[in-house]
Amino acid sequence: MSGHKSKRTCHKPNMTEKSLNLRGLKCPLPALRTRKALSGLAAGDLLVVECTDPLAAIDIPNLLNQTGDTLEKTIREKKVLTFHIRKR
Numbered sequence: 001m002s003g004h005k006s007k008r009t010c011h012k013p014n015m016t017e018k019s020l021n022l023r024g025l026k027c028p029l030p031a032l033r034t035r036k037a038l039s040g041l042a043a044g045d046l047l048v049v050e051c052t053d054p055l056a057a058i059d060i061p062n063l064l065n066q067t068g069d070t071l072e073k074t075i076r077e078k079k080v081l082t083f084h085i086r087k088r
Helices: 029-039 056-067
Strands: 004-009 016-022 046-051 070-077 080-086
Touching: 016 029, 029 046, 029 056, 029 080, 046 056, 056 070, 056 080
Parallel strands: 016 046
Antiparallel strands: 004 016, 046 080, 070 080
């Protein structure tokens, strides 16, 4: 299953919001794909990651502790975890 990606402009100029659909992927792929996506973003950009793997609730915050990026919000709706990550 491949991830669906899209880019759209946020309200602040020169900042991008990128969405990453990682539904159906199992550990460690959500964390690895999130790391790769973050490496391509500029400081201040927002990455919105959707996962269905329950371990992502542990793996993504641990990844951000390593990278120094900010977890702004986590939403859990049914089996989908959505992470809003701000690139530092």
